Amino acid sequence: MLIIRSALVLILALSAPAGAVTLSGQARVVDGDSLVVAGERVRLFGIDAPELAQRCDVSGRNWACGVWAKDALIKIVGQGVLRCEGLDRDRYGRTVARCMVSGRDVAAAMVRTGAATAYLKYSSDYAEIEAAARRAARGLWSGAVTAPDEYRKVAKQGEAAPKDCAIKGNISAKGKRIYHMPGQRDYGATRIAVSKGEAFFCSEAQARAAGFRAARR
Numbered sequence: 001m002l003i004i005r006s007a008l009v010l011i012l013a014l015s016a017p018a019g020a021v022t023l024s025g026q027a028r029v030v031d032g033d034s035l036v037v038a039g040e041r042v043r044l045f046g047i048d049a050p051e052l053a054q055r056c057d058v059s060g061r062n063w064a065c066g067v068w069a070k071d072a073l074i075k076i077v078g079q080g081v082l083r084c085e086g087l088d089r090d091r092y093g094r095t096v097a098r099c100m101v102s103g104r105d106v107a108a109a110m111v112r113t114g115a116a117t118a119y120l121k122y123s124s125d126y127a128e129i130e131a132a133a134r135r136a137a138r139g140l141w142s143g144a145v146t147a148p149d150e151y152r153k154v155a156k157q158g159e160a161a162p163k164d165c166a167i168k169g170n171i172s173a174k175g176k177r178i179y180h181m182p183g184q185r186d187y188g189a190t191r192i193a194v195s196k197g198e199a200f201f202c203s204e205a206q207a208r209a210a211g212f213r214a215a216r217r
Contacts, residue, residue, distance in 0.1 A: 021086030021095055027077055032116055033071030033107075035077070036096065037084050041094040045087050046123035047107045049073070049116035055197040057177075057211060058145040065140060072115035072139075077101050106185065114139020117147060144210035146199045165202040168192050169212045179189045179207040180215045 032049025035042045042119060049069040050056065056065035080102025088096040099106040108114035111126045111143045114133045117140070118126035134141045166192045168180045192198045198200040201207040204214065 021097070022083070023095070023097070024081065024083040025126075027082050029074045029077065032066065032073050033111065035073070035099075037099075037167055038081065041092075042084055042099065043090055043092075043096045044107045044116075045096050045098045045109070046125045047111055047116040048111065048117055050120040050148050051144070051151055054148065054151050054194070055144070056140060056146075059196050067146065068139075069110070069115045072113055073106070073110060075111075076104075076106055076109045078105070101155040101201075110154070111137075114141050116140075121149070144197075147192065148201075148209075151194055165200045167201040167204065168205055169199045169201055169207050169210060171196060171198050175214040177210075178215045179204070179212040184215055186215065 021040070023037040023040055023042065027038075028036045030036060030041075031046045033047055035044075050066040052066040052070060053065075054066040056063060057117050077099075082099060082101050084094045084095070084097040084099040086097045090096050107116070108126060108129055111118055111129045112133060114136075118130040120127060133139065149160075151209050154156065164177065165183050168187065169177065170180060170190050170192065171177050192200060199210065201212075207214075
């Protein structure tokens with residue numbers, strides 16, 4: 001946990017919309033895309049980082065990419081004075097904000113280092129930066145990763161596969177990455193734990209791209 005020490009500033013007119021909020025001061029990093037600033041919960045605008053429990057894969061190594069993303073955000077916001085400009089409020093009551101640290105866009109820095117994805121559902125502001133991070137294989141892009149929003153959907157559904165994405169990507173105790181098609185012998189007995197880096201896929205090509213090989217039929 002990181003506490004940033006600076007003069008506390010909270011400008012919030014009671015009748016003003018969320019976009020009129022300006023926050024700076026003490027900040028606590030919650031995960032890779034959210035913080036608590038001056039006592040207010042803040043969600044970084046335009047990006048989506050892995051969930052804290054999420055795991056990814058780099059060159060066959062299963063790793064805690066969600067915790068890593070949080071640590072990356074801690075380092076970035078610790079580089080100077082943090083200031084957040086509110087743009088909206090999400091369904092959880094958090095202020096969706098664009099945050100700067102010493103004039104540097106925090107969200108852009110997260111995407112640039114490969115610690116977060118551009119959240120295209122809401123904004124394309126960081127799409128080009130993500131594309132550059134992908135090409136350079138930085139951070140999350142150095143191996144296989146399930147998109148954070150897809151991870152949340154699967155985690156919420158438990159064993160239920162997303163619609164039209166019934167291929168099961170399983171990681172064995174020995175680290176072998178195998179995908180099972182509906183109707184195969186071991187398909188029904190295969191359980192998917194997204195927290196361990198396993199996933200559902202919508203096509204065999206997608207499964208192979210994530211480093212999984214087909215199970216013996």
